[in-house]
Amino acid sequence: MTTVTYSIPNISCGHCVHTIQSEVSDLAGVVSVSADQTARTATITFDVPATEEQIKSLLAEINYPAAN
Template identity: 40%
Template sequence: MSSTVTYTVAGMSCGHCEKSVTAEVSGIAGVTEVAADAKAGTVTVSSAAPLDDEQVRAAVDEAGYELVGRTA
């Protein structure tokens, strides 16, 4: 069962921010697509199986930003 979830991320302000978050979140096992949007302050993650929010939070933290919520 595939899953797509959008998270709110604080601190992203540019394309470099988007690339950093995308790179880290893409490293999570099972993730098939990542779309970070600095203007909206979101990252949308698609995966082959339901996501573990804590894994996403850890990846966003590793990129230097803060996951502040789950929007969908």
């Protein structure tokens, strides 16, 4: 199990938080997603088959690219 906190500059409101949490948690292997509107971060815990590469490409696809 891996937990990574991504910096996501595009987070601007509660809707962004909701979108990120619901989209990323649909990915197989993702255990939890906690996005923070003030810090503009998302802390994601995942295990196989999810990979960091997959998570980052999904974030980019939904218009919330990670800065790290």
